[in-house]
Amino acid sequence: MKLSMDMVTSISVCTAEDMNWEGGGNCLVVPLYRKEFPLNSALLQEEEELVLQALVDREVLTGAAGTCYYLPAPSRPYSGVLVLGLGDRKKATAESLRRAVGKAASLLKANRVERIGVDLVHFPELPVPAFVESLNLAQYRFDTYKKEEEKPAPAVREVVLVVADSVDKAALLEAAERAAFFSVAANGARHLANTASNDMTPAVLAAAAQKIAEEGGEQCTCAVLDQQRMEELGMNALLGVARGSGKPPQLICLEYTHPEATRTITLVGKGVTFDTGGISLKPGAKMHEMKFDMCGAAVVLATMMAVTRLKPVLNVIGVVPAVENMPDGNAQTPGEIVRACNGKTIEVLNTDAEGRLILADALAYAVDTWKPDCIVDLATLTGAVVIALGHVAAGVVGSDSALVQSLVAAGESTGERLWELPLWEDYEEMMEGTFADLSNIGPEREAGTITGAAFLKAFTGDTPWAHIDIAGVSYGIRNKPYLKPEYATGFGVRLLLEWLTGRTAQSGQASE
Ligand code: BES
Ligand code: MN
Ligand code: ZN
Numbered sequence: 001m002k003l004s005m006d007m008v009t010s011i012s013v014c015t016a017e018d019m020n021w022e023g024g025g026n027c028l029v030v031p032l033y034r035k036e037f038p039l040n041s042a043l044l045q046e047e048e049e050l051v052l053q054a055l056v057d058r059e060v061l062t063g064a065a066g067t068c069y070y071l072p073a074p075s076r077p078y079s080g081v082l083v084l085g086l087g088d089r090k091k092a093t094a095e096s097l098r099r100a101v102g103k104a105a106s107l108l109k110a111n112r113v114e115r116i117g118v119d120l121v122h123f124p125e126l127p128v129p130a131f132v133e134s135l136n137l138a139q140y141r142f143d144t145y146k147k148e149e150e151k152p153a154p155a156v157r158e159v160v161l162v163v164a165d166s167v168d169k170a171a172l173l174e175a176a177e178r179a180a181f182f183s184v185a186a187n188g189a190r191h192l193a194n195t196a197s198n199d200m201t202p203a204v205l206a207a208a209a210q211k212i213a214e215e216g217g218e219q220c221t222c223a224v225l226d227q228q229r230m231e232e233l234g235m236n237a238l239l240g241v242a243r244g245s246g247k248p249p250q251l252i253c254l255e256y257t258h259p260e261a262t263r264t265i266t267l268v269g270k271g272v273t274f275d276t277g278g279i280s281l282k283p284g285a286k287m288h289e290m291k292f293d294m295c296g297a298a299v300v301l302a303t304m305m306a307v308t309r310l311k312p313v314l315n316v317i318g319v320v321p322a323v324e325n326m327p328d329g330n331a332q333t334p335g336e337i338v339r340a341c342n343g344k345t346i347e348v349l350n351t352d353a354e355g356r357l358i359l360a361d362a363l364a365y366a367v368d369t370w371k372p373d374c375i376v377d378l379a380t381l382t383g384a385v386v387i388a389l390g391h392v393a394a395g396v397v398g399s400d401s402a403l404v405q406s407l408v409a410a411g412e413s414t415g416e417r418l419w420e421l422p423l424w425e426d427y428e429e430m431m432e433g434t435f436a437d438l439s440n441i442g443p444e445r446e447a448g449t450i451t452g453a454a455f456l457k458a459f460t461g462d463t464p465w466a467h468i469d470i471a472g473v474s475y476g477i478r479n480k481p482y483l484k485p486e487y488a489t490g491f492g493v494r495l496l497l498e499w500l501t502g503r504t505a506q507s508g509q510a511s512e
Pocket of ligand 3: 272275293352354355380381
């Protein structure tokens with residue numbers, strides 16, 4: 001299984017004089033803030049300008065956020081003009097641009113546009129990286145299982161950024177290409193997650209990790225701990241979850257090291273390739289969505305893939321406990337008590353709270369093995385986070401406020417919002433077991449996302465740690481036109497890459 005590298009748009013930068021419209025399928029993109037008429041593009045030919053002005057006069061074209069208009073222009077150097085509504089200038093953000101581009105992408109697709117020239121001459125403030133990444137995210141299609149002839153029509157393959165002569169073209173191109181690469185990595189995670197669970201088993205996840213290491217060069221290695229090795233290490237919390245499945249568990253460890261690194265960061269991703277709930281079986285409705293229970297794993301692997309290419313001055317370790325949670329005759333039953341590899345005992349009162357069980361061993365092992373400066377886990381851990389935050393933000397809980405704040409800041413800039421929930425000791429007390437050190441569930445219906453995190457904290461020792469609950473944002477998103485609700489979102493890949501390659505992760509401090 002390879003991370004999909006499809007839908008890569010090639011990007012170039014030029015001035016209006018140098019813009020060349022050769023070939024078909026060209027479209028001029030003209031941005032428009034709400035009510036900031038007339039349209040502002042020297043590339044617009046007179047006839048289209050007149051038609052568009054008439055539409056402005058009739059209030060068809062307003063520039064309102066997320067409104068786009070495509071005007072075919074068969075006799076022109078370009079074959080059409082797309083007016084991209086940006087909304088009120090004062091309210092415009094990188095995320096509002098991403099959403100506008102998401103809408104535009106459907107229109108471009110419907111009109112079979114393959115190449116766009118975006119006139120930025122009068123819009124130097126537009127965040128070009130957000131434009132490029134949202135286009136790549138919007139154009140991603142998951143068609144592994146479709147017939148060849150049903151595979152989608154050509155999408156935008158080339159983006160020409162048209163700028164004023166004074167603009168630093170090389171810097172703009174570099175920023176745009178970096179954003180394109182981040183979004184390609186995110187699409188890679190989406191591809192792993194969208195793949196059906198019969199084809200995305202723990203072993204397949206491990207093979208994907210091996211491939212990343214092979215292609216990642218000398219600085220990257222991958223070790224996969226099998227069931228026997230995990231038994232030797234006493235990872236009974238993880239192994240207990242895997243017991244009901246015919247598919248053997250894997251503990252995937254991808255290591256990227258840099259010779260000048262002074263910091264080691266560990267990323268841990270929940271890799272439940274299918275979560276039936278086990279003996280505490282889930283209801284049938286929507287159970288198929290539980291193929292997405294490995295989104296944390298997909299995000300960590302895709303991030304590692306990108307890290308091996310971007311080569312930051314850091315050591316980054318990606319750890320993925322991969323299992324399937326099934327209810328067969330050998331499955332773990334409620335009330336069983338297991339001992340994790342750090343010696344702590346856990347009463348498994350609900351076999352559907354399996355994510356925290358596999359993460360317990362993964363976190364304890366990571367802390368002990370790499371002694372990282374900080375550890376961040378991503379997991380589709382609780383339905384409760386959807387109750388708390390809907391599909392709009394992920395919950396973040398941690399033991400180190402600077403670490404949490406630096407992640408929140410990275411998420412704000414990539415449009416992947418995190419909202420911090422508290423982790424007072426009271427919550428940790430709620431996770432104490434009756435017969436064991438810990439229970440794997442807290443009091444029913446009370447602060448489920450936080451109690452899940454409180455459980456995880458018991459396996460992180462003194463290492464600064466943050467837990468991101470992505471159950472609400474990993475799929476089923478409806479508020480971002482650049483993501484399709486039926487697909488996995490790859491939420492976290494761009495956030496982590498921004499965090500790892502920006503200043504924030506290197507210092508461990510929140511940006512000021
Ligand atoms: N994978 C689920 C969480 C989940 C729910 C992800 C909905 C995506 C959408 C997790 O393993 C789970 O079942 N959690 C339980 C925990 C409970 C038993 C304490 C839950 O949220 O109900
Ligand atoms: Mn579960
Ligand atoms: Zn789960």
